[in-house]
Amino acid sequence: MTGIRPGTAGDWLLIPAPQRGPAFQLFCFPHAGGDATAYTPLAHALAPLAEVRALRMPARGGRHLDPMPSSFDALVRTVAAEVRRYRGGRFGFYGQSLGALLAFEVARALPPGERPELVVVAASEPPQLWAGGIPEERDADSLLRHAGLGELIAAEPELRQLALAAVQRDLDLRRTYRYRSRPPVECDLYAVAGDADPMVGAAQLDGWAELTTGRFGRSIVPGGHLLATVAQPGPVELLASVIGRAPEPLVRELQCSTP
Template sequence: MASPMLVTEWFWVPVPRPNAEIRLFCFPHAGGDAPAFADLGRALPPDIEVWAVRMPGRGGRFTAPHAADVDELVHWVSAAMRPFVSGRYALLGQSLGALVAYNVARELSSLNPPTACVLAALLPPHLWHGPPGPTGPQDVVGFLRSIDETVTEVLAHPDLRALILSVVHADLNLCQNYLHQWEPPLSCPVLGLVGADDPTVNGDQMTGWARSTTGPFSMRVLSGGHLVVQAAGALLAQTVADFLHTRAGAA
């Protein structure tokens, strides 16, 4: 298996596959980073290559400034992706990453529409009552513990706790002034994914993302909680692969 590689400062490819037919750009949840998609990159079939987006302000890009809002982040990512979307590509976003992926897909559609878009674990914006996610430090800590049991040990370390809370707050603040517009919609197929135990959104609510596209929309509820991309494991990889293969074949 080939070693992971960086492509510019923006993308981490956990399993390089130069002969892959589809590039799958993956956008992490609030506070998340590109390695969250390492297992998915290994589990997908050889014709799909994961390009995980390295968000600024964390990991190897710790010194990079955070975006001021969703629009600025979408502009940055879209500009970084443009040289790499001349062929077939798709986008997958989880939680906050779903909002960014959706808007990046719209931004790039005039250049080369994506083959498909996968949106996971985010309440559709028309159902928001204010920006999504917790606000105060204790709310954030409680939320993080509710969606990821492994974070409790990390939060016990004061320095790591401060770093994590800083990144999560910066990500959640992106949505403070976000004004959603459904127009123009995507034209590609969209798959909505949600964990059966997600405390933030359920399957019925996720179907609201059908408004995001004039193309076909489908929904899957998988085992797991909010971080369904990691929790559902092999089933998630198979679901995404089947969706992309069906839509790529149709295209």
Template sequence: MTVVQPGEREGGAWVRRFHPAPEARTRLVCFPHAGGSATFYHPVSQAMSPAVDVLAIQYPGRQDRRSEPCVDDIAKLADLVVGELRPWADRPLAMFGHSMGASLAFEVARRLEADGVTATALFVSGRRAPTAFRDERVHLADDDRIIAELKRMSGTDAAVLGDEEILRMILPAVRADYRAAETYRYTPGPDVSCPIIAMTGDDDPQVTLDEARKWADHTSGGFDLQVYSGGHFFLTHHAAAVMRAMTDRIEGRSAVGD
């Protein structure tokens, strides 16, 4: 496995490191939700540094990568991300993903473990387990229906939701992400051996508690379910508590089941 030198780690299309923490023992890799971008995790990076070195994944087709083709398949996206993360595995990696990002984080963790790199923890937020299937087809809907879905989930900045021109501009990436999330199918095989910590809102229309609990079936390393008040984007209202729970787990102050 090739490991890059510290001076070579800054920047890059896929991996964003907003607040480098070179002394941190662990890196936390954050995966955005459908329609999201790496900048969603800028506050997380700021808050958790220097205790944790936060890396945020930037998918193609948005912001400064808007001219690049979107990737609308979780498996393909996972293969690409794994290639970008290998150089960062010179210290332990934990992973956090919200919604679509949780499915992607799981698939990336599986691939890395098969390659000899086992995550220290996998935090999956706002997403049902891979085997908790729902037949969803929002990605096939017209633009107005997708915009309505964005507003229903409240996962997009209010200023963006009120700007029709910006909304239309980001729709190709949103549609591609919805297609990736909704067409994702779990492939039976080795899962992960790291602990999985599932986080969910108690009023999330996308995830029932039973669907969240099914994440336990995908690890041999222990499972914990943390339930917060709120809907699909509960984490925006509980950011401090979520980050505290992750930091405690990453730094060994809490264990699965605590």
């Protein structure tokens, strides 16, 4: 896949590996403090099956001068409008950690009939459990460590401060989140976590099942808290199978694949 130049769609979407007439568009939502470029390896791994469209969050990277929306609800509304503007044909969502919560709420915010075919949520408890405050062990510094980024940026004080500031902005936004009980979405919903994730385990994924009337799958895959990063593509096999409309026996296998 060398030689493919990244593209953009508006201010909010990075297309790391543009595809000609993609059969499926996968909108990807980054973790707290994360940037759209984290999904570059995933984009190349899924091509040409799917075209990854990664969310470019404000106040970091190429959008460091753009203000963050004032609340989580405002962010959801803005992203939903961008998805409606740029989606075409079959599409789905993938989000990890805080990005999983955002992906699900954007799916709920879209009108019925315009929602994604599937939503894959990684490294995240279901939103019913996000109702309380943020635990102390999930401050900006500890999140960087749990995500495996602490040592990577320890020798770069300026980079570390930028990363901490981005995470803190996202945590401040997350504090404005309020879960609202609504009818389940009709999207297929797949919950996944890494087998070495220090923050989210298999049992915490079960609550996602009640949020959909579509198919539900639960899976544990090799990896830590962040599955897709600039260094690794993430759960490519799982994503490829569900994008390809996996048959029911495979879905049952995914549900039973936890220790």
